[in-house]
Amino acid sequence: MIGRGAERVRWRNRTKVSQSDCYTRWTLYTVPWFFLVMGALSLVGDTGQPVLAGALIALGVAQCALGVDLTRRALACYLGQGGPPRRQLAVHAVLLLGSLAVLVALAAHGEPKEPAGAGWVPVAGLLPIGGAVSLLVRIRTYLLGSVVAAALVALAFIPSGIPRAGLVGVGVAAFFVELWVLMLVRCSGWHLSVVWELDVARDAQARLAVAEERLRFGRDMHDVMGRNLAVIALKSELAVQLARRGSPAALDEMTEVQRIARESQREVRDVVRGYREADLHTELAGARSVLAAAGIDCRVDMGGVGTAAGARAEAMSGGGGGSVAGGALPGAVQSALGWVVREGTTNVLRHAEALHCAVRVSMAGGDGDGGTAVLVMDNDGVPAGGAAGGGGSGLNGLRERLAALDGTLTAEHRPGGSFRLTARVPLAAEAAGGADGVVSVPPPGTAAEVAGSAGAPGRRLSLRGAGRGAGRTAEGAP
Helix, strand or coil: CHHHHHHHHHHHHCCHHHHHHHHHHHHHHHHHHHHHHHHHHHHCCCCCCHHHHHHHHHHHHHHHHHHHHHHHHHHHHHCCCCCCCHHHHHHHHHHHHHHHHHHHHHHHCCCCCCHHHHCHHHHHHHHHHHHHHHHHCCHHHHHHHHHHHHHHHHHHCHHHCCCHHHHHHHHHHHHHHHHHHHHHHHHHHHHHHHHHHHHHHHHHHHHHHHHHHHHHHHHHHHHHHHHHHHHHHHHHHHHHHHHHCCCCHHHHHHHHHHHHHHHHHHHHHHHHHHHHCCCHHHHHHHHHHHHHHCCCEEEEECCCCCCHHHHHHHHHCCCCCCCCCCCCCCHHHHHHHHHHHHHHHHHHHHHCCCCEEEEEEEEECCCCCCCEEEEEEEECCCCCCCCCCCCCHHHHHHHHHHHCCCCEEEEEEECCCEEEEEEEEECCHHHHHCCCCCCCCCCCCCCCCCCCCCCCCCCCCCCCCCHHHHHHHHCCCC
16 A cells, blocks of 8 residues: 555656656557457467467467567667667567567458457567567658568468458458558657657756846946946056056046946846746746746736736726726735745645646735735645645745745645645835835735736746756856
């Protein structure tokens, strides 16, 4: 029982790509066994040649058992992870010829009474070798080989005394079985290659997004500091020359150097502050876009709470004609909740196999201190006993950010494999009265679902379509 539970946890901890790969491979491994069982059941009690029937079943079992390794090696070669399994192909070819020889011998003795049922055993042996060949050669070459092989199979049954019409039927049946093997195995291999290529592309896109962000930050720093440092160097050199000559103008030049240095310090702080601040509306739009790209249904409910970016978007769209009501979020609270959304999205992508995610922002209380802004983020797909980020450094950093605003952060596992992240930030009474940084809100009762394309131009990471790989790298951004 414990072993089954551990196996279930290991399966749920796999990524979607890994699960798809495992499911496809084991489908190809097990399909031949179904044909073998059908053929064996048709032979049991339906033949007067038990030795030949037993030999045919034994050959079928050997081909199905060895076919797992052959299929695995052929898939690896098709995906560029190994060489062609020539030795395994030769062994399977000998076993398949043996199965056909035994089946012809049974047909020559007029056995079994239902020959079509016994034919499933060679089909079981044909699946591994035919599938492997379909992965290793071109489709045109495979089709030509299938025509030749079907003709040889029909000719092999001539000594059994089967009528000419029956021989044609055997050849046609053999050809269509080979076509079915091509569609089953070759398409499965192509599916695996596309899935893994997309996974690699998503990881590469995430890495490029991080590299692009580093270049952007470096470009901003160069634009801010490059000119000022050049001026400082020039004026310092001039001050040195004037000081050597005993000119009082050297003092004026050094005073100017001091002013430029302080201005540069202020500009660097502005750049870093703008780089590290998070806007709630932008983060909600980005979260929904990234989660949607990862196949996760994300719903956002603002509950009547507005943001600066949201108010601007509504004004540009011609909305917001009603009276202003509901709560208001100061800029510091927006930034803190924006970081909660960013970290929560990262945890959903990294630590869960979620299908649904819901984000709700609301105002609670009203006891004279302006109330409390509450952000609740729920997602499913959390494995039993798995970590959804509850003890990671990311959430600890969020707690520190919220503590500076007297806020709290709670993370809890809930029944049914779900996870809830709740952030509460109290609002100062004067913040709701129009202090600096306060933003207006739409009328209460409107559920604002943030569109995936509503992200502001200044967004730090361009993660659209990056899927899970993007979530893994977003956490490392400053």
